Amino acid sequence: MATHPDNLRARLEERADLLEGTRLRYRALHKLLRAFFWKDRVRTNLELLREVALAQPQVDATLESVARRAEAEGWPAGSAPMKLLAEVNRLREAIAWTVERRLIAKKKPELLGEALLKLEEEVLDAGPLLGRRLWAQAVEILPRNLTELRAACAAAEVLERVFKRPSPEGALPFDAAEVDELRRALPLADEALAALWARLDRFDGTGRVRAFLEKGMKRAPVHPPRSGPELLHHAAFWRDLARARLKALLESRLSPVVPREEEWPELLGWLVEREGPAQARLTASEVLSEGRAGLLEVAAELAALSRARPVGPWNEEAAWVRLWTAAQRARSETGPDAERLRESLRLFIRLRGQGQIPARLFSPERNTLVPPGSGQAGSEPEDLPGLVQRAREAAGRPREGRVSG
Template identity: 85%
Template sequence: MATHPDILRARLEDRADLLEATRLRYRALEKLLRAFFWRDRVRANLELLREVALAQPEVDATLEAVSRRAEAEGWPRGSAPMALLTEVLRLREAVAWAVDRRLIAKKKPELLGEALLQLEEEVLDAGPLLGRRLWAQAVEMLPRNLPELRAVCTAAEVFERVFRRPSPAAGLPFDAAEADELRRALPLADKALETLWSRLDRFDATGRVRAFLEKRARLAPVHPPRSGPELLLHAAFWHDLARSRVKALLESRLSPVVPREEEWPELLGWLAARESSVEARLAASEVLGEGRAGLLEVAAELASLSHARPVGPWNEEAAWVRLWTAAQRARAETGPDMERLRESLRLFIRLRGQGQTPARLFSPEREQLARLPSGSPGDAVEDLPGLIQKAREAASQPRTGRMSE
């Protein structure tokens, strides 16, 4: 007994929408590839070519599954679903033949999706016609449906939402949830932008298109982005702004230690956690070793004490305990960051010994160091926990004078 066409279409479920969209795309793409000036037509419609290429694995799987089911259940040839399936299969063969005909390479991919992407590269490699403008070239090289372009735009949405609003006078400009978004968005944007700039280099040997876009990326976006280059410029602007804000924030919160770029994502989440609890620890990871994590904890505590003294003896005592614990983690660390931390502690010990203690801990005037005598307490101590202990002892001594903030 024949099955009603409506029931057959219901059996297709969401596959019917995919096949109908594929039929429309195949028709349009076949016309482009059969045109006399087919390269110009394809260059102007690279987004369509990429849509077909990216969807092709799913389309092939759907066509195979629907064909098996139609044969097993004996779908009538005159039914609407069978007519749709037959036409899509025919158009697929027509597109595959046209792509094979247009490809120059001797070794051609077997899969249609890969062949379409190779055709895109060949069309872009051929270069624009004489007299084409840079912006037109950029539009051709950066179709809006590039996966990397979508990724960097997703990251830019986070950057714009967090850093577009005014920064608070005190505290972080983001909360813990936004810090987690930034932590994931920064490396995503870095990788995507690197791929997009490399794509421009790949298809523009002169480098003029990249230089043109990089210059415009410094300007704040005025209108909502629509084309591929506009999306790139919008994302690049907010990415650069986010990086500069994050860099300045980390440097102020971790001075005198200089955070490395690969450490930024983990440090953002930790600093957000410290806003709610100063006891939050920086966990060791593949990027941050145990000693390096301890070093950054010491730096964060010193920077915090540089902005305001703890209120009350208990808070100050707790700060010294946190410094000591972090110093134990970092005692095996070496390098410029460790030496800068040691110098900050030595300077504090010297000034305490001179009775010239500032109201804020660890933030004395640096130029006074040149007038202080050598051989002061703490000069012989090289161990970071030992310097912390000396600084604590110096802080507990009675003060005979106080230097203005």
């Protein structure tokens, strides 16, 4: 039984909105492509061209699905949905024919969406008219609906939310849930921004547009971004700020070891876990070997012992046990980071603390040079566990045997 025309639009469901929106965009794009100065018109409306191109696979699938359903159910030819379907198909064919004429490439894409993106490349390759300003060129090269620009903005939203708010001194600026967001946002921002700069280099042979945009990248955005270059500026600023803040945070928490960038994702989560009473250990992984994880644990414990006295209860003996246990994991580690840790421990042995007050290792009020000839300077062991044990003894505690876990 044929469906009543009044119910046909309801049968289309959300596909009616897609087809009506497509009809409006097709009409506007067809008018641009038929204009006498069509390249200039397209250059100033690249967002429309890209929107049509990116939606084309979904539009094609919808047109085919609706046509099959209309034939199977016998929809009347004069009904509103059938008229809509016919007009969208007519405009699609007209745009496809015009795009094929406008393309210069000998090998032209078969799919309309790919042909539109190829036309965008040719228009941008042709370059702007003489006298065009750099900002106008940047707006044309970076339309707001670029997939990479949307990805960069999504990552920047996370980074801005985490690093824009104030945080107490010495506290981590993020929690465990936000660490997972940062792990996804940082590589996403890096990849998206790299693709955007590559696009600028691709369509700006002189390099003037990129140089122009890079000048303002270190300044904080002063108003909500609207154009493509402003969105790039916003994303690049917060990516750079986040990386600088994270680098400074890791250096302060793990000095004198210098964390590698590929270690950042695992270290951020571990630092959050260390804030709890359990004092979580750093687990070895594909990125972190057992010895490297132990080395970073030693650095974290040393950095914690070197800061001012903590607020609230603190067990100094437990801190020394954790330090010695971590040193056992890192016993076989070599290289600049391991040597810097040994030098830090040797320095403490020479600047031993006073009395029995459980103050921090390198607090200035506790540093006293070891008297010459005391027998301690110059006789330190070379392995990390031995240096930790000697540092523990130099902290002013009586000799009670080796620290053990």
